[in-house]
Amino acid sequence: MRQAGSYSGILISGKTGPHLLPLARIKKIMKKSGDGVKMISGESPIVFSKACEMFIKELTQRSWMVTMQGKRRTLNKEDVASAVMATDLFDFLLNLVSEMDTSKSS
Amino acid sequence: MAEDAGASGSNNDGGGIKEQDRLLPIANVGRIMKQILPQNAKISKEAKETMQECVSEFISFVTSEASDKCKKERRKTVNGDDICWALATLGFDDYAAPLKRYLYKYRELEGDKAAANQEQHKDIC
Numbered sequence: 001m002r003q004a005g006s007y008s009g010i011l012i013s014g015k016t017g018p019h020l021l022p023l024a025r026i027k028k029i030m031k032k033s034g035d036g037v038k039m040i041s042g043e044s045p046i047v048f049s050k051a052c053e054m055f056i057k058e059l060t061q062r063s064w065m066v067t068m069q070g071k072r073r074t075l076n077k078e079d080v081a082s083a084v085m086a087t088d089l090f091d092f093l094l095n096l097v098s099e100m101d102t103s104k105s106s
Numbered sequence: 107m108a109e110d111a112g113a114s115g116s117n118n119d120g121g122g123i124k125e126q127d128r129l130l131p132i133a134n135v136g137r138i139m140k141q142i143l144p145q146n147a148k149i150s151k152e153a154k155e156t157m158q159e160c161v162s163e164f165i166s167f168v169t170s171e172a173s174d175k176c177k178k179e180r181r182k183t184v185n186g187d188d189i190c191w192a193l194a195t196l197g198f199d200d201y202a203a204p205l206k207r208y209l210y211k212y213r214e215l216e217g218d219k220a221a222a223n224q225e226q227h228k229d230i231c
Contacts, residue, residue, distance in 0.1 A: 020137060021130055021134050021138075022130070022134070025127070025130055025131070029128060029129075029162050029165045029166065030165060030184075032128065032166070033166040033169035033170050034166075034170045034173055036173045036176075036177050037169060037170075037184065038182060039183040039184065040183065040184050041183050041184065041185040041186065043186040043209060043212060043213070043216075044184055044189055046186070046209075047189045047190065047205055047208070048165060050204075050205055050208055051189070051193060051198075051201055052165065053138055054201045054204075054205075055160075055161060055164050055198075055201070056138045056142075056161060057138065057141065057142040059157065060142050060143065063153070064143055073146060073147060073148055074147075074148040075139075075143070075147060075148065075150065076152060077153045077156040079153065080153055080156045080157060081156070084160070088197075089198065090160075092163065092164075092167045092196075093163055093164075096159055096160065097156070100159070
């Protein structure tokens with residue numbers, strides 16, 4: 001008789017488990033990444049869900065350091081842009097943040 | 107002049123693809139941001155929107171790299187190992203190791219489920 005493992009529920013369901021991000025949406029974004037992306041294994045969005053969590057936390061932490069330097073308590077988009085510019089790892093985001101940052105005040 | 111840096115969502119596909127489909131939900135993104143910040147921290151809506159864009163770009167960036175690898179190796183399906191490899195290649199070494207562990211754990215559990223399914227099919231056939 002098939003029994004659903006309690007842990008499989010935690011890993012797969014979006015409600016109780018560690019999945020803070022919707023897997024179907026992640027899959028959609030992956031598919032639009034380029035011409036070659038046709039087939040994606042079921043586990044890929046699950047790996048990405050965790051990877052995105054880590055990414056968001058890292059970028060947020062770095063942004064917050066800029067916020068604190070400015071003696072503020074509200075993290076704003078310029079702080080995110082500054083964190084991107086200060087981190088080599090986030091070079092792939094430079095175009096994105098420079099497009100958004102139209103009014104730069106020093 | 108804006109360079110298409112892989113954010114293909116901005117290319118109009120005749121209204122078939124909604125703007126929001128290329129971003130992860132702002133509520134989810136905001137929740138994760140809050141997890142890492144002190145209690146009294148506030149996040150502007152624009153900062154959350156910027157983070158949404160950055161995450162989508164991150165997904166595209168890593169997926170492209172993984173997809174190129176698959177093409178070179180003449181494989182059609184991008185799998186979890188490819189994602190981990192792409193992360194390490196692109197400099198996200200700190201993510202790759204714990205994600206690999208996470209992936210193997212997931213596969214282990216899936217293996218248990220598959221074995222249970224096989225048992226069921228044995229009964230039916």
